[in-house]
Amino acid sequence: MRQGAPAMKSFSKREADRRTFLEQVRESKENGYLLSSKKIGSGAFSKVYLGYATQEKMMQNYKLASDLRSKRHSMVAIKIISTAEAPVEYTRKFLPREIYSLNVTYKHLNVIQLYEMYRNSKRTYLVLELASRGDLLEHINATSDRREYPGLEEEEARRLFRQIVSAVAHCHNVGIVHRDLKCENVLLDERGFIKLTDFGFANRYSLKNSLMSTFCGSVAYTAPEILMSKKYNGELADLWSLGVILYAMVTGKLPFKERQPHKMIHVIKQGLAFRQAISPECQNLIEGLLQLKPAARLGLQQVATHRWMLPATSAIFHRVMSSMGVHPECNASPEKSQAAQGETGSSTAQLPGLESPAKTPEGPPKEAKPLPATPRASSATGAFPARAKAEKRSGQEATATNCILQLPTPRKTERPPRLSLYRPSLLTTLQPFHHLPNFRKPGSGFSTSAYVTSKRLGEKVPARAAALGSGSSSLSKQAHSLYAMTPCP
Incomplete structure (x- = not known):
């Protein structure tokens, strides 16, 4: 009798799960989606299934149809949140923030897309873009196993990190800070493009220098000011996490080994160590991001124009910029960067196109013959002086942007034997809810x-x-x- 009780309980649970899944299939079909039984992710109060959009739904939803036609399939990821079982804090605070952030960040190539949301009294359904190649952590470990060296080649790490920076810059430009940037929350789609996901801890901000007080994230990726329970700038906290991600990409390890937040601070203060050979330019970028003082960290503008991010040697880059009469700002000081941000109004609004080709001048510049001014031209300039001034300024910015990209890559360095990256623990001691995962395999x-x-x-x-x-x-x-x-x- 005692042996039969656990079996009966297990059978009852399986039967309840089966009935729940059939309800989810019916509710999804009523909203135009076919829910499969293939589970591709799970969280504390959510499950993610592979789904298919019907032709009727694609005819009704332009956002969904335009994206799926370019992908040439009808597959989506359907995230089902059990709002009846989730804590009130999650349903009233974190879930609305996640939905808002996904709506605001639409549409960017490197940010996961929210196609649609539908709900009832028991569940909330998020129809998301499918990223079928897993997360960045799995990619780093699989590549390390294949190469028999830890981490990614710097050329590949640069290509992926550019896309991550582009996604974070887009989020910051629309007033969203992610606050949970880590390798597990960076997915890859079938074409190998980066997809930033899991906006469960994201939040919006109105002022650039506004401080936040919600302590969340994973210990290994969390900025030291958050670990010290101080109010923090969300953008600068994201920059610290970017430094940890880049270190993990090129070394196959996390920079600081500790699972307890109060002990992690002491480990961080001991300093950053590079125990394997990576290029000096990459080390310089990582060190610029992993600064203990938030104000000393590189801004996104400086990251995007760093000499490692632009596959070039510093000397060639500076010569090209100087020959065109443009002052290179790859390694601008934080004070200069903040001054520039004050003039433009945003630190990331002027980010160069990270994947656009380079155009370098060949030979000495030829003298251009001045064209005679016609009454038509002069009248146009006089009639629209602000437009003429804006076109002149935009032309100068385009020149400065197009001349700093796609130069020769740094020489590859040999690496010591492989050490795989591990999944770090989440923050558990600062607030009771923030260790809950939102999207898990x-x-x-x-x-x-x-x-x-x-x-x-x-x-x-x-x-x-x-x-x-x-x-x-x-x-x-x-x-x-x-x-x-x-x-x-």
């Missing part, structure tokens, strides 16, 4: 059951073993390969 170390168990037992850190031991054998093996990895020594 099946078999993740943080599951709903682990969260509920930890809350019931009064634990501060969710139990990982329960989630790793669940699911099929192949799933457990996959989860083990992702989580049983060696951290940075």
